[in-house]
Amino acid sequence: MTLPLLPDLHLTGARVLRPGGLTDAPLGLADGRLVGGCPGRAVDLSGWWVLPGIVDAHGDGFERHLAPRRGALRDLGDGLAMAAAELAVNGITTAMLAQFFSWEGGMRSPDFAEAMAEAHATLAPSQAVDLRLQLRLEVSLIDAFPCAAALIDRHDIRYLVLNDHLPHAALAAGKKPLRLTGQALKSGRSPEAHLAMMQALHDRMAEVPAALAALMAARPGLLIGSHDDATPEDRQHWRALGARVSEFPETRAAAAEARAGGDPVVLGAPNVVRGGSHAKKVSAAELVAEGLCSALASDYHYPAPRQAALKLASEIGIEAAWGLVSSGPAAMLGLADRGTLEAGKRADLVILDPDTGRVGATIAGGRLAWLGAELAARFLA
Template sequence: MIPFHFTGARVLRPGGLIETPVGITEGRIVDAPCGRAVDASGFLLLPGIVDPHGDGFERHLAPRRGAMLDMGDGLAMLAVELAANGITTAMLAQFWSWEGGMRGPDFARAMLEAHAAVAPLQAVDLRVQLRVESHLLDDFDAIAACVERFGVGYVVFNDHLPHRQLSEGRKPPRLTGQALKSGRSPEAHLALMQALHQRSAEVGPAVAALVARLPGVRFGSHDDDSAERRAFWRALGAGISEFPETLEAAQAAVAAGEPVIMGAPNVVRGASHAGKVSAQALIGQGLCAALASDYHYPAPRQGALKLAETMGLEAAWALVSDGPARVLGMTDRGRIEAGLRADLLLLDPETGRVGATVAGGRLAYLGPEMASRFFG
């Protein structure tokens, strides 16, 4: 890596914005100028975005049936989009579910294989989070083996079974469409859901055993809808609450010292698309540690800039940089400090768009204006 340093930018340091040179050498931030100077006047220099949960990559890997023959190519294109949005670390939230299709075990295995081959070649730090359907108990051994083999560091439990309809003997909504996506007949799909539902009493002990089997892995739960549900997952060792659906669930998590992750699109829209609790409301009460892209990669940048209008840039940007880094245990990133990994982005304050992204000291994205400053 060739050392260089930015000059002229307003730099977001702990404590606020200051104008100071920031150097990059051997993939790390240094406080002194080094190598060639790059004029970043007119831009903000911000910590790279750490995305703790995003499934927008699905359209890169399977845009249409049979359209993506090489998942590795899709992941490489994904890295470019992430960098263009200032994301320097991304947790790719891959399902392992009875729902089939892109959420099925076969797709998950293929994605993990492609990721292992392609991720080390990218500047952006691509990582995988497995979203495990809690009732898919017979797959827990295979899931544990994949977590160990591919070094998955974050596992989150979902439960997408329509338990109320199943317990009442009613046909779940959208059954036919979901069955077709899974490659099953509606009758076979319903039978599978019923069989999984009947094993609900086994879920707690099986999840606890899986967590105990994988020391060093972070575990969380998705869509907690009550304090009781958060307590259930806490008791099993899942200590991160992703996208809680109610104020009560978020309060219960924070009261227990557990981090809450919310979706940045919720902030951008001003509300949950599904009518759940507002992310902005939780942030205003100090109940959110981090924002995630969820399904839209521009959202962390857009959401942080929206929040900055009321809470200031430093606090708002921490929700997409230092906050998620801390939740994920990544102590080497999330702030602009000497010695940390050189994950940075230059932001045009007039447009809110990214002019350049540096990930691990390497240029990951270069917009037209900054390209002329680098090479003109």
């Protein structure tokens, strides 16, 4: 069941973030789009801000809803619905759900990716928030590439991110990788079987470029990125393989190489909120200040894009800061119909309390995704 569109509305009294900055001009919504005129019933939003809906380019926070505890998988459709609610309450109107397709097993396994994609196909059309799939492909899993390709085609996945989590240094030296036993148990394998599998994958890495080239050549419209570039050489390597987005580069040098090559850079919003990387990598806020960021993503925490943008606003201004979670990621993902509040675009917007930074309402595609108690009386009057 598709949610109904809101009736035509005339939002007045708020500070509205349009291209060029905050203005007091009213905002009109009609037929799920933003309009230049002021049709419909007036809703007084005095004291609030109206901002473009957040476009989250990469997030796996949905996993905690699918499995509240390790191994405690519940109904995937119900879990995704709860994730959509969390997205909406945090002002996210478009969300890339980053699903692994990996040898690591568990919720990262190919089988789980298939089940999650099926649940998404059933649930997504009924949600106001635009839920999209990103596939995180472990590049060493070349024998499963045909299954990954079929999954991409069947579920219209438009964003592929290349990962390589093999501990190559240890495997090349014939050493036992760190945390082997825990990872093996998580995957459902014995430590011996898990090590043998990783070694076999490591031994075939020379075959990866040709296998990736074949997968990509058949899908020319696919947006492709790499994850955790550590050096400029890493970025050059992945760019040569067709990955033109750098997700979460670990160093300034890698991020600078990405931007010098015209590649978008996605950074983690939690890094900004925390004041630094929890893994002791480069500071996202410092990269933002240097102009080395195209988009901030939720990564593992859906409140983080909103929190990070508001934190950065005092340094770079609200328009530039909010652009990192709206227009920037929308442009990167090729979504020209959203990201800014302009006539003709999707009615994707978040109504924010500027004093607390909390969301009072979220409208996605002209549909009510979230309405808090503070604004309920104004909308329902």
